[in-house]
Amino acid sequence: MGDVKRTSLPHDFLWGVSTSSYQIEGAAQADGRGPSVWDAYCRVLGHVANSDTGDVACDHYHRYREDIALMKDIGVGAYRFSVSWPRVLPTGRGQANEAGLAFYDRLIDGLLAAKIEPWLCLYHWDLPQVLQDQGGWLNRDIAGWFGDYAQLIATRFGDRVGRFATFNEPSVFTLFGYGFAWHPPGATDPAGLYKATHHVNLAHGAGVDALRTYSPSALVGAIHNMQPVRPVSRTVADEAAATLLDEHWNKVFPEAQILGRYPPMLARAIEPYMQPGDLARICRQPDWFGVNHYSPVYAKADANAPLGFAWADAPADVPRSPIGWQMDPAAFRDTLIDVHRRYRLPIYVLENGAGAVEKPDAAGVIDDRERVGYLSDYTDALREAIAAGADVRGYFVWSLLDNFEWGAGYDNRFGLFYVDYQTQRRIPKASARWYAQLIRSERTGVAR
Ligand code: FCB
Numbered sequence: 534m535g536d537v538k539r540t541s542l543p544h545d546f547l548w549g550v551s552t553s554s555y556q557i558e559g560a561a562q563a564d565g566r567g568p569s570v571w572d573a574y575c576r577v578l579g580h581v582a583n584s585d586t587g588d589v590a591c592d593h594y595h596r597y598r599e600d601i602a603l604m605k606d607i608g609v610g611a612y613r614f615s616v617s618w619p620r621v622l623p624t625g626r627g628q629a630n631e632a633g634l635a636f637y638d639r640l641i642d643g644l645l646a647a648k649i650e651p652w653l654c655l656y657h658w659d660l661p662q663v664l665q666d667q668g669g670w671l672n673r674d675i676a677g678w679f680g681d682y683a684q685l686i687a688t689r690f691g692d693r694v695g696r697f698a699t700f701n702e703p704s705v706f707t708l709f710g711y712g713f714a715w716h717p718p719g720a721t722d723p724a725g726l727y728k729a730t731h732h733v734n735l736a737h738g739a740g741v742d743a744l745r746t747y748s749p750s751a752l753v754g755a756i757h758n759m760q761p762v763r764p765v766s767r768t769v770a771d772e773a774a775a776t777l778l779d780e781h782w783n784k785v786f787p788e789a790q791i792l793g794r795y796p797p798m799l800a801r802a803i804e805p806y807m808q809p810g811d812l813a814r815i816c817r818q819p820d821w822f823g824v825n826h827y828s829p830v831y832a833k834a835d836a837n838a839p840l841g842f843a844w845a846d847a848p849a850d851v852p853r854s855p856i857g858w859q860m861d862p863a864a865f866r867d868t869l870i871d872v873h874r875r876y877r878l879p880i881y882v883l884e885n886g887a888g889a890v891e892k893p894d895a896a897g898v899i900d901d902r903e904r905v906g907y908l909s910d911y912t913d914a915l916r917e918a919i920a921a922g923a924d925v926r927g928y929f930v931w932s933l934l935d936n937f938e939w940g941a942g943y944d945n946r947f948g949l950f951y952v953d954y955q956t957q958r959r960i961p962k963a964s965a966r967w968y969a970q971l972i973r974s975e976r977t978g979v980a981r
Pocket of ligand 1: 556
């Protein structure tokens with residue numbers, strides 16, 4: 534890919550890093566924050582490795598200044614974070630928590646002072662528990678609750694934040710939460726999954742409307758995990774499983790939100806929960822398309838699984854990241870080209886990165902060369918996609934910091950900075966230096 538490395542990127546190409554509220558903030562009971570579904574879910578034995586919780590996480594709530602300084606050191610132009618709904622609305626709706634809002638004021642002001650663009654995501658999975666107790670995503674009223682939350686955020690921060698996302702990876706939290714019981718609320722309930730899917734889409738529509746009404750100059754989008762779904766074998770049953778998983782994983786959210794239709798198999802399943810005019814409530818032309826991508830996924834037929842399909846392992850001989858995820862940069866390139874062809878929107882890659890179980894060596898160094906290799910190969914693939922015509926305008930690494938990695942707890946680390954959870958010390962890994970160098974060389978035009 535020698536020539537590809539020299540493919541020049543647009544001069545205003547945006548390099549960033551991403552995080553999310555529950556994964557880094559900690560301060561779970563500070564200043565009036567209400568509980569989220571993840572607080573409750575983590576407390577059930579067996580849900581999260583080592584019974585880890587986000588109670589303290591990276592203590593970013595108190596250390597955000599230091600974390601902004603880390604971003605400044607690497608030279609990123611943008612930071613994508615999420616707002617914790619229960620921190621700003623402890624009862625889910627109604628009375629806002631001024632102390633919670635003030636935290637995001639401080640964060641946003643600190644970013645702007647460091648010349649880092651804030652990209653604000655409204656929902657990265659930490660639903661207020663009190664709304665879950667009222668049915669959560671199964672209650673159609675949640676579209677209105679989400680719209681009110683979006684209004685609060687747009688009104689408060691729209692003077693300083695120019696980029697808003699409604700949802701991060703809606704297919705992951707619905708499918709894992711209602712199809713496979715790997716996320717809250719821990720259900721395996723196909724009817725619940727179809728209903729929740731539709732209600733998340735309605736909430737997206739309500740959220741976009743509120744953001745545009747109360748922050749008219751903001752550029753609004755949503756963030757989707759987009760990955761090729763491959764059948765584990767060429768049997769008819771496995772091919773059908775892959776087609777169905779692909780509808781859940783890659784299509785049911787962006788197609789409804791951008792094209793105003795549901796993919797064929799899920800359209801039938803969702804039909805009972807639809808009311809006249811719903812697709813018109815959901816479908817809004819976004820200003821940009823957020824892509825999260827790590828690796829391809831594999832599906833197999835499974836007559837005993839609630840949805841009739843199951844996840845399958847990648848073939849034994851493929852290259853893998855240290856935590857076993859397949860590394861396939863060509864799949865990333867093809868995904869970006871595919872998203873460009875389907876939706877014709879400016880694309881921002883808002884998550885890409887590699888997980889590892891790692892610790893500093895005797896000298897205190899984290900020489901994460903596998904992650905550097907992954908990021909290097911994947912950013913080369915990004916250049917290939919751009920050279921092939923995909924309108925990709927930014928790339929954000931997941932993640933700035935090691936953090937609470939959902940069901941894997943703190944075992945799996947994705948950060949450019951290592952977090953010592955005993956002391957909360959941040960240590961730059963080799964990948965942080967590599968990323969800083971990449972950004973610098975892109976800025977100055979010096980070949981790597
Ligand atoms: C994505 C999530 C993010 C993080 C990465 C590794 O699916 O959006 O929070 O867990 O995976």
